[in-house]
Structures are given as C-alpha cells and as structure tokens.
Amino acid sequence: MAYTFHNSKELFRRAARVIPQGIYGHLTPVFTVPGSYPYFGAKAQGCRFIDVDGNEYIDYLCAYGPMILGYAHKKIDQAYYAQVKNGTCTSVAPALCVELAERLVATIDCADWALFAKNGADTTSIALVLARGYTARNKIVLAHDGYHGSQPWAGTNTVGITPADRSDFILMPWGDIDSFKGLVEKYQDEIAGVMLTPYHHPVFADQRLPEKNYFSEIRSLCDRYGIVLIIDDIRAGWRLDLKGSAHYFGFKPDLACFSKAMANGYPISAIVGSEKMRITASKTYAAGTFWFNSGEMAAALACIDEMERIDAPSILKERGEMLVQGLQDLASSHGLHVTVSGPPAMPFMRFSNETNFMRSQLFCGECARNGVFFHPHHNWFLSTAHTKRDIRQTLDVADRAFKAVKKHFGE
Amino acid sequence: MAYTFHNSKELFRRAARVIPQGIYGHLTPVFTVPGSYPYFGAKAQGCRFIDVDGNEYIDYLCAYGPMILGYAHKKIDQAYYAQVKNGTCTSVAPALCVELAERLVATIDCADWALFAKNGADTTSIALVLARGYTARNKIVLAHDGYHGSQPWAGTNTVGITPADRSDFILMPWGDIDSFKGLVEKYQDEIAGVMLTPYHHPVFADQRLPEKNYFSEIRSLCDRYGIVLIIDDIRAGWRLDLKGSAHYFGFKPDLACFSKAMANGYPISAIVGSEKMRITASKTYAAGTFWFNSGEMAAALACIDEMERIDAPSILKERGEMLVQGLQDLASSHGLHVTVSGPPAMPFMRFSNETNFMRSQLFCGECARNGVFFHPHHNWFLSTAHTKRDIRQTLDVADRAFKAVKKHFGE
Numbered sequence: 001m002a003y004t005f006h007n008s009k010e011l012f013r014r015a016a017r018v019i020p021q022g023i024y025g026h027l028t029p030v031f032t033v034p035g036s037y038p039y040f041g042a043k044a045q046g047c048r049f050i051d052v053d054g055n056e057y058i059d060y061l062c063a064y065g066p067m068i069l070g071y072a073h074k075k076i077d078q079a080y081y082a083q084v085k086n087g088t089c090t091s092v093a094p095a096l097c098v099e100l101a102e103r104l105v106a107t108i109d110c111a112d113w114a115l116f117a118k119n120g121a122d123t124t125s126i127a128l129v130l131a132r133g134y135t136a137r138n139k140i141v142l143a144h145d146g147y148h149g150s151q152p153w154a155g156t157n158t159v160g161i162t163p164a165d166r167s168d169f170i171l172m173p174w175g176d177i178d179s180f181k182g183l184v185e186k187y188q189d190e191i192a193g194v195m196l197t198p199y200h201h202p203v204f205a206d207q208r209l210p211e212k213n214y215f216s217e218i219r220s221l222c223d224r225y226g227i228v229l230i231i232d233d234i235r236a237g238w239r240l241d242l243k244g245s246a247h248y249f250g251f252k253p254d255l256a257c258f259s260k261a262m263a264n265g266y267p268i269s270a271i272v273g274s275e276k277m278r279i280t281a282s283k284t285y286a287a288g289t290f291w292f293n294s295g296e297m298a299a300a301l302a303c304i305d306e307m308e309r310i311d312a313p314s315i316l317k318e319r320g321e322m323l324v325q326g327l328q329d330l331a332s333s334h335g336l337h338v339t340v341s342g343p344p345a346m347p348f349m350r351f352s353n354e355t356n357f358m359r360s361q362l363f364c365g366e367c368a369r370n371g372v373f374f375h376p377h378h379n380w381f382l383s384t385a386h387t388k389r390d391i392r393q394t395l396d397v398a399d400r401a402f403k404a405v406k407k408h409f410g411e
Numbered sequence: 412m413a414y415t416f417h418n419s420k421e422l423f424r425r426a427a428r429v430i431p432q433g434i435y436g437h438l439t440p441v442f443t444v445p446g447s448y449p450y451f452g453a454k455a456q457g458c459r460f461i462d463v464d465g466n467e468y469i470d471y472l473c474a475y476g477p478m479i480l481g482y483a484h485k486k487i488d489q490a491y492y493a494q495v496k497n498g499t500c501t502s503v504a505p506a507l508c509v510e511l512a513e514r515l516v517a518t519i520d521c522a523d524w525a526l527f528a529k530n531g532a533d534t535t536s537i538a539l540v541l542a543r544g545y546t547a548r549n550k551i552v553l554a555h556d557g558y559h560g561s562q563p564w565a566g567t568n569t570v571g572i573t574p575a576d577r578s579d580f581i582l583m584p585w586g587d588i589d590s591f592k593g594l595v596e597k598y599q600d601e602i603a604g605v606m607l608t609p610y611h612h613p614v615f616a617d618q619r620l621p622e623k624n625y626f627s628e629i630r631s632l633c634d635r636y637g638i639v640l641i642i643d644d645i646r647a648g649w650r651l652d653l654k655g656s657a658h659y660f661g662f663k664p665d666l667a668c669f670s671k672a673m674a675n676g677y678p679i680s681a682i683v684g685s686e687k688m689r690i691t692a693s694k695t696y697a698a699g700t701f702w703f704n705s706g707e708m709a710a711a712l713a714c715i716d717e718m719e720r721i722d723a724p725s726i727l728k729e730r731g732e733m734l735v736q737g738l739q740d741l742a743s744s745h746g747l748h749v750t751v752s753g754p755p756a757m758p759f760m761r762f763s764n765e766t767n768f769m770r771s772q773l774f775c776g777e778c779a780r781n782g783v784f785f786h787p788h789h790n791w792f793l794s795t796a797h798t799k800r801d802i803r804q805t806l807d808v809a810d811r812a813f814k815a816v817k818k819h820f821g822e
Binding site for chain 2: 020052062090098121125129131159161162234279287288290291
C-alpha cells in the first residue's frame with residue numbers, strides 16, 4: 001500500500017496562508033516530486049522519519065546534510081542539554097568556545113584558527129570579506145552552479161538582486177584548470193579569492209570529483225598570483241574526512257567553511273583559516289547574536305568526538321558503496337542504465353539516457369511513496385545510522401521502483 | 412572585595428591562539444572596560460551569570476537582548492527539549508513551522524505572513540531583497556549609526572568591503588523627517604526601501620525615541636513614492652510591545668525583522684510582512700540549512716506564550732523605571748549628572764558632562780568588579796527575571812560606583 005498525504009496537504013493549505021510558498025527554500029515541495037512526497041514531518045529517529053500522516057521513511061537526505069550520526073542522537077542531545085542547563089546565549093563568551101576552536105585547529109588540516117557563526121552562508125560571506133581584506137582586491141572567482149548560500153552575491157536567487165550585488169564576481173566552469181588560468185592571467189591583480197567546493201555537487205547534474213592535479217594547480221596559481229583559496233566544505237565537510245575534504249583531496253586552502261554535519265543538526269558553522277589570514281580575520285568585525293551560543297558548541301564537540309570514535313567517514317563510505325552497488329546491480333537487472341556520481345557517502349543517481357529527469361521523478365516518487373526518501377535531482381547523504389539492514393530494505397523498495405520505471409518508460 | 416579575573420585571563424591567552432582577537436564581534440572585551448570585566452562565563456541562571464573565576468553578576472546585557480525571561484528558563488528549555496527528542500533539523504518541514512507562523516501573524520500587528528531564518532541579519536538582508544524585488548528599484552535608505560548586522564552592506568565592518576557592497580545605499584540622520592523628504596524628492600523612483608529601527612539605539616550616544624509624527628510622515632512618504640518601509644525590530648522587538656515596536660509607536664511597516672528575544676536565546680529570526688509583499692516573498696529563494704529547525708520554533712512558541720501570559724513588556728517597564736529612577740536619584744545624591752535615554756526596558760545611561768565616556772568606563776568597571784554587569788556605551792536590557800530585590804542590590808553597587816566616580820572626577 002503506497003503512502004497517502006492527507007494531513008500533509010491539509011497542513012500545507014494552512015501554511016500557504018501564513019508562509020510565502022507554504023514551505024520555502026530547499027524544503028519547498030516543488031523541488032521533489034509533487035504528490036509523491038510528504039510536506040511535513042512529525043518525528044525523526046536514527047535514519048528514519050515519520051511524516052504527519054504516519055508514513056515512515058528511510059531518509060537519504062539527512063536534512064540535506066546535517067544529520068550524520070542519526071536523528072535525535074542521545075549523546076549529542078545530552079551534551080547539548082547539559083550545556084543549556086547552564087545557559088546557552090549569554091553576555092560573555094563561553095569557556096567552551098576556546099575548547100571547540102582548539103578542537104577544530106587540532107582536527108582540520110588547514111586550520112590555524114577558527115571563527116564561529118550560525119549559517120554556512122555566514123561563513124562563505126565572511127570568507128569573501130577576509131579574502132578582500134587580505135589582498136586589498138575586490139573580485140572573487142566562483143564556479144558555475146556552485147552553491148554557497150542564498151544571499152544575493154551567491155547567485156541562487158533572481159528576484160530583488162541589483163547589478164552591484166554581483167559586479168565583483170567572475171564565474172568559471174568547476175574543474176577546468178585552463179579556465180582559471182585564463183582568468184588569473186586576464187585579471188591577475190584584481191582577483192582577491194577563488195571559492196570552490198572540494199568536489200562539484202550541482203543540482204540536476206552528475207557530481208564530479210576533482211581530477212588528479214586540479215587543486216594542486218589551483219593552489220599554485222593562487223600562490224603565484226596572491227589569490228586566497230577558499231574551500232566551501234559546508235555540504236561535504238565531515239563526511240569524507242574529519243580533517244576536511246581538502247585534506248581528502250590532498251591540498252591546503254587558505255580558508256575553509258564548515259557547517260551542516262558539524263553538530264548533527266544543531267545550528268553552528270565555522271570558518272577556519274591558515275596563519276597568513278589571522279591578522280585580517282582579527283581586524284574584521286563579524287558578529288551575530290547567537291554565534292557564541294554554548295549549547296551548539298557542546299553539540300559540535302560531542303559530534304566531532306563521536307565521529308572520530310566510530311570513524312564516521314569509513315562507515316559512510318562502506319554503507320554508501322553498498323547502496324550504490326545495490327542500485328546499479330538492480331538497475332542492470334531490469335535492463336536500465338543509471339549513472340551514479342560523487343563519493344559513496346554523498347551519492348547521486350540519475351538515469352543515463354535522459355536529461356529531463358522524468359525517470360528520476362518516477363523512481364524517486366515510487367520510492368518515497370514506499371518509504372525511501374531519495375531526491376530526484378539533489379545529491380543524497382548517508383549517515384552512520386543507516387545500517388546494512390536499512391540499506392537492504394531500501395534496495396527492496398528500489399527494486400520495485402526500477403520495475404515501475406521500466407514498465408512506464410521501457411529500457 | 413572586588414572581583415579578579417585570573418581564569419578569564421588564562422583562558423583568553425589560550426583563546427588568542429585559536430580565535431582571531433581571542434573573542435570577536437560584540438563580545439570582544441575591548442568593547443567593555445579592559446581589566447574590569449570577565450572574558451568568559453561559566454553558568455547563567457535567571458538574571459545572573461557566574462564567570463570562570465566564580466564571580467557572580469546581575470546581568471543588564473541579557474546576552475545583548477535575547478534573554479528576556481531569564482537564563483536557563485525551565486518552560487522554554489523544556490519546550491525545546493520535548494521537540495528535539497523527535498528530531499529538530501530534518502528533511503521535510505516540521506508541522507510546528509505552521510503553528511509558529513500562524514502565531515506570529517496573530518501576534519504581530521503588521522504581519523500577514525512570516526519567514527524564518529537564524530540570524531537577525533538574515534532577515535534584514537532578505538528585507539532588502541524583498542523591497543528591491545517588489546519595487547524593481549535598487550537603492551535603500553538607512554540611518555547613520557543604525558545597526559542591522561555585520562554583513563558588508565550594513566556598514567559596521569571596514570575591512571574587506573568593496574565599493575559595490577555599499578553603492579546602492581543612502582544614509583540619512585535617524586529621526587529627521589526633512590532629510591528623508593529631501594532624499595525621496597531627489598531619488599524618488601530609485602528608492603526601493605527605507606530600513607529603520609523603531610527608535611534610535613546607536614552606541615556611544617543617547618538613545619532617541621521617535622517624535623510624534625516621525626513614522627506617520629515616513630509612512631505617508633513611503634506610500635506616496637512607492638517605497639517599502641522596513642522596520643528592524645531585532646533589538647527592541649518583544650520588549651516594548653508583543654505586537655511589535657511599530658505598533659507601540661503607532662504605525663505599520665511593510666516588513667519587520669525580529670530575532671533576539673523571540674525564543675529567549677535559542678537561535679531563530681523571522682521576517683514578517685504585509686499582504687502586498689507576499690507575492691514577492693513567494694518568488695524569492697531564501698534558504699538556510701537550519702532555518703526550519705523545530706527545536707527553535709518550539710522555544711519561540713513557548714517564549715511568546717510566556718511573554719503574553721505574564722505581560723512581559725509591563726514588567727520590563729516597571730523594573731526598568733525602578734532601575735532608571737534609582738540611578739538618577741543616586742547620581743543626584745552624589746552631585747553627579749547623568750542622562751538616561753531610551754525606553755526603561757532598554758535604558759542607556761551616560762554622564763551628562765562628558766563625551767569621552769571616561770566616567771562611564773569607571774562607573775561600569777566599578778559595577779562589574781562588584782557584581783553588576785552594565786555596558787559603558789551600549790544600551791542595557793532588562794529581563795522579567797530581574798526582581799525588585801535584584802534592582803535594589805544593583806543600586807547599592809551603583810551607589811558605591813557613583814562615589815568612586817565623584818572621588819576620581821569630582822562633580
């Protein structure tokens with residue numbers, strides 16, 4: 001019996017009266033498969049959540065990244081509670097901020113210091129300021145289809161943007177060293193920084209890992225032309241390598257941005273930097289009311305402890321490989337062709353012989369209505385709470401969904 | 412026995428190695444009185460906190476606004492915990508977001524809809540986008556010395572800012588209707604919006620309440636020239652009037668930004684708007700990983716419930732008046748002249764016959780080293796946890812601090 005969404009729809013009607021779009025941002029239902037996905041959740045535990053109609057899902061979005069150890073994780077929640085009992089948002093800094101900064105510096109390969117904020121986007125925006133302050137230049141190079149937040153400069157919103165918002169940005173294709181070479185030669189002393197994700201995770205497209213020398217060449221061009229290299233590790237951070245995804249791919253950025261999985265869902269972000277950026281960071285005024293909240297810092301420390309203790313990246317890799325291999329085998333068994341891209345901890349699957357994502361919509365919709373929460377055009381996330389048994393159950397559902405795709409579209 | 416800060420200093424030395432400035436943003440020690448204030452807190456409860464040296468303070472900063480009901484408030488914390496046990500940051504929106512949006516629309520006078528974010532600054536930045544999207548114009552009018560966050564456009568940071576960051580902004584003096592009239596006549600069809608705080612709360616200066624017709628004239632000029640009126644109620648919101656500070660001062664903005672006291676310290680912010688802004692808000696892509704976290708939403712609902720139940724603004728006014736009157740009487744009794752400005756719930760006191768804040772530094776330093784946490788050049792905040800007894804104790808400490816000021820500076 002496939003799921004129905006009566007309560008979700010009722011609630012969405014109420015939502016539409018008091019919230020523009022009903023649900024906005026990345027959670028908006030128009031981004032998944034209208035009619036096949038729940039709009040509202042009621043309860044989440046481990047790798048599963050239950051929606052407001054009582055339907056249960058094995059969740060491969062993990063809140064779009066933050067949930068890395070499982071929802072409602074006791075150790076992390078208890079660390080949070082224990083801290084909050086003594087106050088979380090206070091008039092002076094908590095002792096815990098020193099402990100967490102020391103921990104990030106000890107853990108993340110490129111970090112000599114750390115600043116805390118709330119959103120990932122707070123840190124990408126601060127990174128621009130630091131690169132510009134350090135170089136006394138204005139231009140920032142970004143990759144087409146890179147995601148760094150919804151703030152005006154980041155290019156994901158089209159309404160209410162002024163020409164000035166984006167006048168200091170230059171776009172290039174991710175992964176193409178010649179493009180970057182061309183830009184630095186053309187603009188040399190105008191480029192303050194280049195901000196890239198450690199691997200390319202666009203929506204509606206295959207993910208791409210960096211070619212062998214991509215980042216070492218980026219690094220040496222940055223050094224040669226005095227450009228600050230910024231890695232936006234907000235989405236991938238903590239899933240590939242606890243020392244940072246840059247470490248995983250073998251290079252050192254000057255600045256790196258972290259958030260999402262850092263505290264298993266508690267709102268915190270951090271920008272870390274190398275020694276050479278410290279004085280500029282010290283001269284910058286960056287502030288937010290909740291940026292020193294100690295509860296989120298306690299959660300981050302507990303989360304990093306736990307990720308280290310269990311070696312989270314190796315578990316995510318193993319489970320991801322099991323999922324990805326299983327999906328590929330199933331697709332073949334039905335005579336279907338799928339392309340799986342990206343690291344197994346954060347895979348993306350599409351049907352190889354289509355560009356309109358119709359098969360993906362049908363496949364993901366079938367999966368959702370049978371208890372497996374994938375996304376048709378955004379990368380997925382594994383958590384350490386996804387057991388082998390969960391993945392086997394997932395593959396059973398996927399098998400029937402592939403069958404539906406074959407029935408509807410043929411091979 | 413005045414306080415000493417051995418552990419604070421030790422910890423600060425550690426902090427300085429891993430955090431630029433040691434402590435940054437509004438919590439940086441250089442903003443208070445170096446040597447007289449603690450750097451790090453250990454525990455906060457009610458209206459008090461204890462620093463890492465065991466010194467206790469009656470706190471009139473209230474975390475710079477968020478703490479309105481007392482630190483570690485059981486009802487709010489329990490509402491948060493109860494929600495978090497079922498997951499907080501999840502892959503679909505929580506049912507609670509509808510309840511909270513409905514509540515804001517029912518509570519805040521100018522609200523026909525609400526969007527949630529994390530930082531206050533998220534909402535002021537979204538407000539600019541909405542004003543520009545609605546009007547298809549670029550320029551935004553701000554007041555000199557108004558605070559809307561530390562993002563590049565907001566003017567509080569000077570390092571790493573590009574000309575483009577501020578090219579679409581026009582500054583005017585807060586409270587001067589002729590200046591605004593002059594600007595709208597000069598720029599008329601170029602001005603998208605004007606963003607103002609509901610009363611003026613600069614640092615290093617007296618606070619100013621709006622004159623009788625200021626906002627009604629702003630409102631009618633905005634209507635006449637098609638300009639979006641945005642109120643940044645992040646600092647004052649919830650302390651003057653639960654329907655919003657604009658309601659308190661008798662006018663309706665098109666957009667209003669709230670955060671700080673909305674959830675008693677849990678990180679959440681909201682932008683609310685009038686009907687006419689709804690379609691623009693629906694067309695805008697605004698997203699943050701943690702913006703739909705249900706824990707913070709549960710805390711906000713519990714906080715609004717409690718503020719309504721006890722009529723928080725009336726308590727804050729009464730306690731604020733007692734503090735302010737007491738300070739003025741004490742100053743007079745020592746032959747000193749102080750100027751107290753702003754609403755009693757958020758007062759600011761300075762010594763009338765100085766502009767360099769030396770007396771304020773000595774006064775606040777003396778108070779801090781004797782257990783009362785004021786700020787020499789930033790407005791203070793009352794909470795409902797400040798009892799009459801706390802205020803009497805505060806005035807005892809202030810009496811001795813005034814005496815020290817008189818001894819050092821004369822009358």
